[in-house]
Amino acid sequence: MRGALVTGARLGKPLRWPLGCAPESLAGHHVGDIVRRGKYLWLPLLKGAAGEGAAGGLLMHLGMSGSLALRQAAAAPGPHDHFDLHTSVGTLRLNDPRRFGAVVWAASLVDAPAATLLQRLGPEPFDPALTPLSFHTALQLRRSPIKAVLLGGEAIVGAGNIYACEALFLAGIHPALQADRISRPRAARLLEALRATLARALELGGSTLRDFTDVHGASGTYQAQAAVYGRADLPCVRCGTPVRRVVQAQRSTYFCVTCQRR
């Protein structure tokens, strides 16, 4: 979409947060380089040659069930299509049946409301500035179970439920272990396991547990080769002990009591 001219926008039913500007004020901007931060997408909107209104951008979040699609000729909006951005290369449409998603205008990523929404996000998993030492330091500040800390996204972003379970298995760490009790070598192993897990998942197009599809409509296949996730009572792939399922912070955790130590 880079360089596309915005020709208009349409709002459906209210999303999690209001857009924060009149949809018609988006027309005339050009789309800049789209970036991702945590689960947010930032779509910069630049002033056109003769554009009016300040440049800024749209911070987008898919919520629980949202999906984005770019179509050259979009059909009439359906009951769950709650935001359309019409551009010279097609219509970017947010479909969001549960409406936990959002599209929010901000002047920049460091201005409200974007800055407020992003301020608690931990480092990106593949950011070279995230080192075994800095990761260990972040874990030292947290007394909750490591599984909950990973899902919380303040020590690192990107480790959703399936990836947190798999990385903890790979690193041999019990999911209930308190984060600040994890030694420096184990923190290093966990960071390595998180990166390996996420890299593999990216190769496989992510995980489709219910209805996730990418922007081209393709499902992910990572979940089919998970070592522990979704395998309650089945033998551990490493030692044969039945995989245990427990509930932590209202989410299912799968782990092996033999391979994963406190």
Ligand SMILES: [Zn+2]
């Ligand atoms: Zn095992």
